[in-house]
Amino acid sequence: MDIINVLQLVFSSALVYSAPLILTALGGTFSERSGIVNVGLEGIMVMGAFSSVVFNLTFASQLGNWTPWVGVVVGGLIGILFSLIHAVATINLRADHIISGTVINLMAPALAVFLTRVLYDGRGQTDIISENFGKANIPLLEKIPVLGPIFFRGTSAPAFVGIAIAVLCWFVLFKTRFGLRLRAVGEHPQAADTLGINVYMTKYAGVLLSGLLGGMGGAIQAQAISLNFSASTIAGQGFIAMAAMIFGKWNPLGAMGAAIFFGFAQSLSVIGNYIPIIQDVPSVWLQVAPYLITIIVLVGVIGKSEGPAANGKTYIKSK
Amino acid sequence: MNNKSKLDNILVPVFSVILGLLLGALIMLVFGYNPVAGYQAMVQGAFGSSFYIGETLRQATPLIFTALGFSVAYTAGFFNIGVAGQALLGWLFSVWFALSFPEIPGIILLFISLIVGALAGALWAGIAGFLRAYFNTSEVIVTIMLNYTALYTANYLIRNVLSESSDTTARIPEGASLRWAWLSDLTSNSTLHGGIFLALIMAVVVWIFMKKTTAGFEIRAVGLNPFASKYAGMSTKRNIIISMLISGSLAGLGGAMEGMGTFQNIFVQGGIPSIGFDGIAVALLGLGNPVGILFSALLFGALKIGGNSMPLVADVPTEVVDIVIASIIFFVGANYLIRMVVDKRAKLNKGGVK
Numbered sequence: 001m002d003i004i005n006v007l008q009l010v011f012s013s014a015l016v017y018s019a020p021l022i023l024t025a026l027g028g029t030f031s032e033r034s035g036i037v038n039v040g041l042e043g044i045m046v047m048g049a050f051s052s053v054v055f056n057l058t059f060a061s062q063l064g065n066w067t068p069w070v071g072v073v074v075g076g077l078i079g080i081l082f083s084l085i086h087a088v089a090t091i092n093l094r095a096d097h098i099i100s101g102t103v104i105n106l107m108a109p110a111l112a113v114f115l116t117r118v119l120y121d122g123r124g125q126t127d128i129i130s131e132n133f134g135k136a137n138i139p140l141l142e143k144i145p146v147l148g149p150i151f152f153r154g155t156s157a158p159a160f161v162g163i164a165i166a167v168l169c170w171f172v173l174f175k176t177r178f179g180l181r182l183r184a185v186g187e188h189p190q191a192a193d194t195l196g197i198n199v200y201m202t203k204y205a206g207v208l209l210s211g212l213l214g215g216m217g218g219a220i221q222a223q224a225i226s227l228n229f230s231a232s233t234i235a236g237q238g239f240i241a242m243a244a245m246i247f248g249k250w251n252p253l254g255a256m257g258a259a260i261f262f263g264f265a266q267s268l269s270v271i272g273n274y275i276p277i278i279q280d281v282p283s284v285w286l287q288v289a290p291y292l293i294t295i296i297v298l299v300g301v302i303g304k305s306e307g308p309a310a311n312g313k314t315y316i317k318s319k
Numbered sequence: 320m321n322n323k324s325k326l327d328n329i330l331v332p333v334f335s336v337i338l339g340l341l342l343g344a345l346i347m348l349v350f351g352y353n354p355v356a357g358y359q360a361m362v363q364g365a366f367g368s369s370f371y372i373g374e375t376l377r378q379a380t381p382l383i384f385t386a387l388g389f390s391v392a393y394t395a396g397f398f399n400i401g402v403a404g405q406a407l408l409g410w411l412f413s414v415w416f417a418l419s420f421p422e423i424p425g426i427i428l429l430f431i432s433l434i435v436g437a438l439a440g441a442l443w444a445g446i447a448g449f450l451r452a453y454f455n456t457s458e459v460i461v462t463i464m465l466n467y468t469a470l471y472t473a474n475y476l477i478r479n480v481l482s483e484s485s486d487t488t489a490r491i492p493e494g495a496s497l498r499w500a501w502l503s504d505l506t507s508n509s510t511l512h513g514g515i516f517l518a519l520i521m522a523v524v525v526w527i528f529m530k531k532t533t534a535g536f537e538i539r540a541v542g543l544n545p546f547a548s549k550y551a552g553m554s555t556k557r558n559i560i561i562s563m564l565i566s567g568s569l570a571g572l573g574g575a576m577e578g579m580g581t582f583q584n585i586f587v588q589g590g591i592p593s594i595g596f597d598g599i600a601v602a603l604l605g606l607g608n609p610v611g612i613l614f615s616a617l618l619f620g621a622l623k624i625g626g627n628s629m630p631l632v633a634d635v636p637t638e639v640v641d642i643v644i645a646s647i648i649f650f651v652g653a654n655y656l657i658r659m660v661v662d663k664r665a666k667l668n669k670g671g672v673k
Contacts, residue, residue: 037459098400106600111638242463288468291465299450
């Protein structure tokens with residue numbers, strides 16, 4: 001393989017694997033910025049993956065090429081519904097955030113596989129979808145000499161959408177009134193409440209946004225990588241996304257960058273065999289890299305990473 | 320603690336189990352399955368014969384260990400979500416040791432292998448404890464990351480070091496096995512093994528340690544109020560690390576139960592072993608109390624093993640069981656709901672509500 005082909009392969013597969021992580025990490029950012037720890041991202045991704053695959057299998061003949069994109073929207077909507085459990089439990093019922101998140105992670109695969117059996121004659125996994133994301137060329141940009149073929153040809157369209165959404169999320173979080181309120185609630189809910197911000201509603205917005213984006217992330221994972229749904233479609237991506245959120249210091253752009261980096265590490269463990277130098281590195285190092293890097297970042301070797309001040313604390317409005 | 324709050328503490332898990340089972344029944348009903356037949360099949364499949372009872376107890380064994388482990392750290396105020404990874408490493412290293420030293424006589428080999436498993440779990444959890452104590456990093460995030468690190472590392476070692484590109488290792492030497500013939504005979508050849516006795520002993524040991532020793536008292540004190548215990552001269556740093564070491568060693572033993580008892584080998588895992596999160600669920604339902612943990616481990620063992628019979632006997636997908644387990648923990652976590660209803664009723668009965 002010549003150098004352009006190798007770079008093209010590395011870059012496009014890194015993006016394919018980052019796309020679900022980018023969106024889910026952004027979801028986690030919204031939830032935690034509002035003060036609700038969400039270890040249930042993994043479970044939300046499972047529901048997004050499941051619902052998008054069911055949608056895809058059912059409507060592929062009518063919607064054709066557009067099916068996976070609509071599937072992502074469906075995954076996001078189901079993600080919102082599912083994250084409601086986490087919102088109600090942590091915000092209204094004062095449940096421990098980690099326990100509630102664990103419930104989400106226990107519930108989602110059970111429910112999704114159960115429903116798969118109900119829908120597909122008792123089988124625990126679905127058929128392969130016919131309309132998947134595949135490889136896309138980005139119009140115009142692909143015409144740039146040298147860089148075009150490497151970055152914009154045969155690449156992952158959802159990843160580019162994810163990057164755009166990350167920029168949008170950064171704008172929402174840091175440049176809008178809603179974003180300021182969300183961050184205020186995550187840092188100091190009492191003060192925010194005193195100023196007339198509806199703390200409970202803001203926290204709901206944070207959690208439901210994590211449901212939307214996490215569900216979309218799961219839908220992309222299913223329709224771009226696994227291409228069907230089974231219990232193993234989502235295997236740790238939710239936790240890697242959480243790691244990306246932390247590595248990105250709860251900032252949408254940072255989370256996006258970390259997600260791309262972790263996606264790159266994940267993709268290397270898959271395509272590493274084709275690349276000189278990398279093929280000599282045992283794949284286990286690439287698999288564990290995102291997790292170890294996150295721990296190192298948390299310890300503060302590469303700049304301290306600290307979450308919102310009131311993250312994980314239940315807010316009880318005083319009467 | 321007065322009698323009323325003690326009663327409340329028992330009411331929460333009992334109501335949670337009832338609500339969880341009801342929700343499971345509702346889901347079966349909605350999707351056209353027969354909940355009565357489903358639960359009948361489950362009870363039959365968990366307790367219907369000596370074989371099934373043996374399987375249920377075997378399933379409960381590692382859960383008792385991982386739940387005890389989780390509860391020790393939880394009492395000290397730490398959420399050790401990494402019991403799964405610690406259990407996996409306990410499983411891996413106990414099997415590894417047993418395979419490496421087949422010349423050591425049976426019972427001694429078993430004993431040392433269990434200790435090696437406990438140490439592996441302790442070290443893995445100790446990392447999180449150490450980082451928490453000295454760098455104030457969230458033990459939740461660190462142990463989640465360590466879970467996946469353990470998963471991929473274990474799979475790599477199984478494929479490349481413990482076997483020659485195979486997905487399973489050889490079986491451990493016969494003598495080191497916890498599978499005692501009389502237990503299998505007693506339960507019509509179930510996979511029940513001697514680990515259940517170790518689990519019961521450990522439950523007693525943990526109870527004595529937490530309630531009757533100074534070290535246990537310190538762990539509880541740190542959990543109740545870290546600032547007050549620091550003021551009283553206890554080292555929070557030391558207690559964080561100690562509680563995580565104990566937690567991890569129990570989780571490691573839970574994993575070793577799979578290696579020395581249930582499977583007698585270790586194989587490549589498709590995901591984080593479920594004994595971790597199920598153990599957390601058991602501990603939460605058992606309210607961190609060793610007696611409560613024994614009961615809830617038995618319940619979850621019965622749910623899991625009984626659940627295997629549901630598709631065959633009643634044509635109900637076995638995943639219903641996991642939905643029930645998740646809902647039970649939801650209600651335990653959201654116990655504010657149950658307490659509120661119970662309090663309201665109590666007040667209404669007294670006529671005290673205005």
